[in-house]
Amino acid sequence: MQILTPDINTIKEIRLPKMTREPFGEDVLQFIDRLSKKLRKEPKYREFEELVALGFWLRSSNILKLKENFFNKHEKSIVFPRGIVFHIAPSNVDTIFLYSFVLSLLVGNHNIVRITQNHTPQIEPLLDLVVQELKNYNKLYSSTILIRYGHEDEITQELSKHCDVRVIWGGDRTINHIRTLPIKPTAIELTFADKFSFLALNLNNIKLDDSFFEKLYRDSFTFMQNACSSVKALCFIDATQEQKSIFWRDFKEYVLQKAPQLEGKNQIDKLIALSSLAIEKKRELSFDTYVSYISLGNLSEIDEQKHCGGGLFYEIDIKNLTELFMYSTKKHQTLSIAGISKEELQEALKTTNPQGFDRVVALGKAMEFNATWDGFEIMSSLCRVVDVDI
Amino acid sequence: MIEDIFSFLPYSLEKKQKKDFLLQELKSLTTFHQEHCEEYAQLLKSFGYVNKEYNSLEDFFALPVRLFKHYELKSTDEVIKTLTSSGTTSSSVSKIFLDKPTAMLQTKALIKIMQNFLSKERLPMLILDTKAILKDRKKFSARAAGVMGLSNFGRKHIYAFDENMNLDVDAILEFQESYKDKKILLFGFTFMVWKYFYQELKKHNLKLSLDKGILFHSGGWKKLQEEAVSDQTFNKAITQQTGIKKIHNFYGMVEQVGSIFVSCEHGYLHTPNFAEILVRDPLTLQPLAFKKEGIIELISIIPKSYPGHVLLSEDRGIIVGEDDCQCGRKGKYFQILGRLKEAESRGCSDTFEGK
Numbered sequence: 001m002q003i004l005t006p007d008i009n010t011i012k013e014i015r016l017p018k019m020t021r022e023p024f025g026e027d028v029l030q031f032i033d034r035l036s037k038k039l040r041k042e043p044k045y046r047e048f049e050e051l052v053a054l055g056f057w058l059r060s061s062n063i064l065k066l067k068e069n070f071f072n073k074h075e076k077s078i079v080f081p082r083g084i085v086f087h088i089a090p091s092n093v094d095t096i097f098l099y100s101f102v103l104s105l106l107v108g109n110h111n112i113v114r115i116t117q118n119h120t121p122q123i124e125p126l127l128d129l130v131v132q133e134l135k136n137y138n139k140l141y142s143s144t145i146l147i148r149y150g151h152e153d154e155i156t157q158e159l160s161k162h163c164d165v166r167v168i169w170g171g172d173r174t175i176n177h178i179r180t181l182p183i184k185p186t187a188i189e190l191t192f193a194d195k196f197s198f199l200a201l202n203l204n205n206i207k208l209d210d211s212f213f214e215k216l217y218r219d220s221f222t223f224m225q226n227a228c229s230s231v232k233a234l235c236f237i238d239a240t241q242e243q244k245s246i247f248w249r250d251f252k253e254y255v256l257q258k259a260p261q262l263e264g265k266n267q268i269d270k271l272i273a274l275s276s277l278a279i280e281k282k283r284e285l286s287f288d289t290y291v292s293y294i295s296l297g298n299l300s301e302i303d304e305q306k307h308c309g310g311g312l313f314y315e316i317d318i319k320n321l322t323e324l325f326m327y328s329t330k331k332h333q334t335l336s337i338a339g340i341s342k343e344e345l346q347e348a349l350k351t352t353n354p355q356g357f358d359r360v361v362a363l364g365k366a367m368e369f370n371a372t373w374d375g376f377e378i379m380s381s382l383c384r385v386v387d388v389d390i
Numbered sequence: 391m392i393e394d395i396f397s398f399l400p401y402s403l404e405k406k407q408k409k410d411f412l413l414q415e416l417k418s419l420t421t422f423h424q425e426h427c428e429e430y431a432q433l434l435k436s437f438g439y440v441n442k443e444y445n446s447l448e449d450f451f452a453l454p455v456r457l458f459k460h461y462e463l464k465s466t467d468e469v470i471k472t473l474t475s476s477g478t479t480s481s482s483v484s485k486i487f488l489d490k491p492t493a494m495l496q497t498k499a500l501i502k503i504m505q506n507f508l509s510k511e512r513l514p515m516l517i518l519d520t521k522a523i524l525k526d527r528k529k530f531s532a533r534a535a536g537v538m539g540l541s542n543f544g545r546k547h548i549y550a551f552d553e554n555m556n557l558d559v560d561a562i563l564e565f566q567e568s569y570k571d572k573k574i575l576l577f578g579f580t581f582m583v584w585k586y587f588y589q590e591l592k593k594h595n596l597k598l599s600l601d602k603g604i605l606f607h608s609g610g611w612k613k614l615q616e617e618a619v620s621d622q623t624f625n626k627a628i629t630q631q632t633g634i635k636k637i638h639n640f641y642g643m644v645e646q647v648g649s650i651f652v653s654c655e656h657g658y659l660h661t662p663n664f665a666e667i668l669v670r671d672p673l674t675l676q677p678l679a680f681k682k683e684g685i686i687e688l689i690s691i692i693p694k695s696y697p698g699h700v701l702l703s704e705d706r707g708i709i710v711g712e713d714d715c716q717c718g719r720k721g722k723y724f725q726i727l728g729r730l731k732e733a734e735s736r737g738c739s740d741t742f743e744g745k
């Protein structure tokens with residue numbers, strides 16, 4: 001266990017102020033702006049796509065938009081920060097902890113952030129930067145606990161006692177486990193469970209050029225298709241066998257040029273997943289180095305559990321978006337769409353009452369983080385609303 | 391045809407002969423399993439192996455080994471024995487179904503190979519394990535099966551550890567005294583040989599003089615690799631502490647009966663007549679040339695009761711050469727370099743994974 005900020009050695013020494021800060025305070029905005037500029041400009045961060053994306057998201061124009069939305073939304077109500085927020089971020093998307101921390105900081109909370117002990121090339125410079133920048137703002141520095149530890153329940157339990165909100169960024173097993181460790185009766189919890197994401201596409205309205213495949217590549221192969229929002233299932237509307245064959249041929253070729261960094265175990269995992277699906281669903285499949293897919297008979301044959309990432313796709317024919325919405329479950333997060341009109345989407349959304357899908361985005365945007373996530377407006381969820389009736 | 395192979399010495403077939411022989415056997419086994427195992431037939435269909443022409447050993451569908459943990463794959467209704475993997479690192483275990491003919495072939499294969507390293511007579515045997523593993527019926531695992539299997543090649547068996555895995559020094563010294571200057575057989579699992587035998591002897595400052603001992607050990611290099619003990623270090627340390635000079639390592643897996651690879655005097659694992667090794671590129675899965683590191687594929691013509699004749703493992707290795715090992719044995723000889731690295735799961739789904 002290592003406490004990065006503030007200058008204390010044990011969790012027993014944690015003292016956080018009772019008073020919270022005002023939303024969108026000047027020092028916080030400055031701190032975020034400095035982070036953004038450094039991440040975007042300095043070469044040591046620029047070599048990591050995730051850090052650049054983070055820097056871009058933190059830029060002041062975006063933060064001001066968040067501010068505006070927040071105040072517009074709460075124009076007629078009185079809101080206060082909930083107090084102390086304990087963030088538990090996953091060990092393998094290095095930047096999530098910062099998105100979560102920043103949103104909470106913006107609305108005025110004090111924060112305890114658990115950071116993984118996994119050392120990756122991108123997390124080290126990011127942590128150094130955050131600690132160094134926090135030091136410029138005394139009040140932020142002393143009220144932010146950045147703590148690095150492994151899987152010690154005793155630490156999680158102790159930190160949970162402090163918080164008014166506990167934010168758990170998945171996955172399912174982690175959520176279930178951490179929920180066995182109590183929080184204060186007055187505290188609340190935000191959880192981001194394991195999710196599965198789709199692309200719905202109509203090939204009749206799509207030009208299969210590099211720009212299209214680049215977007216698809218980005219939405220699927222970023223994080224090696226292991227993120228919740230990674231495109232894993234492709235739903236074809238109104239496509240002929242021939243159109244699909246051409247699509248797969250061209251996509252395979254495109255990814256072959258990109259040559260993403262797959263590892264040996266990944267190929268075996270794909271073989272296992274495809275073999276299992278072949279045995280259970282008795283369907284045709286195509287196994288290839290980078291892009292492998294299995295043609296499922298219908299949406300109900302989708303098996304989220306068996307999907308292992310690393311370039312595995314489920315191919316399904318659907319009649320229209322309505323069919324997909326009717327089928328969707330709470331496990332479904334992002335729907336990327338391509339070659340489908342806004343009207344078609346709105347019509348389908350209006351006529352169905354989908355169980356799932358927290359996001360619908362144009363192809364190419366699946367990996368963009370948003371302050372509204374998994375159905376939560378995160379900033380609002382980290383505030384309490386005072387009802388006044390006099 | 392299969393029976394004939396046991397009338398030769400186990401490392402006698404040269405490249406061309408061996409390939410022709412294995413190719414014929416694999417073709418008929420593939421057809422057999424296709425007709426008798428529904429899941430296997432479906433796999434061939436889905437992966438596009440129906441009506442495929444098999445011209446070389448590399449052309450066959452290699453079943454990923456882990457699949458035996460998820461499905462009960464078999465090509466017979468007359469199962470007499472079910473083997474399970476030890477499953478120490480994973481919650482699920484492989485289930486391998488043997489009928490009488492396959493079980494008999496497996497025994498024959500083991501005898502043939504062991505006789506090549508031992509004499510035909512049974513040797514006094516020191517088992518580097520505890521008798522307790524045989525008592526606990528629930529834990530009658532790969533470990534017990536391994537000890538039982540090898541016990542057949544020895545007589546006057548003595549166990550080196552008590553129930554608590556403590557060194558039974560008196561028993562060991564008595565054994566040493568009784569068979570002074572005689573050939574003896576020792577067997578144990580690699581990690582236990584290291585931890586409970588070698589390290590304990592060293593701790594007690596006890597040097598043995600089993601100069602004519604022949605030690606076979608198998609399984610579980612993983613733990614030793616974590617402690618950074620190499621093959622050479624292992625052998626050298628054992629020789630120093632016990633006097634044993636002949637040390638042979640086994641490589642194999644419960645999922646493929648008949649694939650028993652034993653390391654020779656020069657430290658290389660050898661493929662017997664009825665089994666073969668291929669190495670594939672971890673990314674493209676294309677076959678690799680000798681001396682290139684990749685994923686090990688195992689071939690054996692023994693599995694007839696279940697479709698385990700061509701398996702893709704999760705082990706890394708290299709083929710060193712063929713027919714020309716200095717030990718004189720024919721066939722490919724190779725080295726195992728460890729397990730495939732766990733794919734770094736870069737996603738948002740496992741904050742506390744590994745717990």
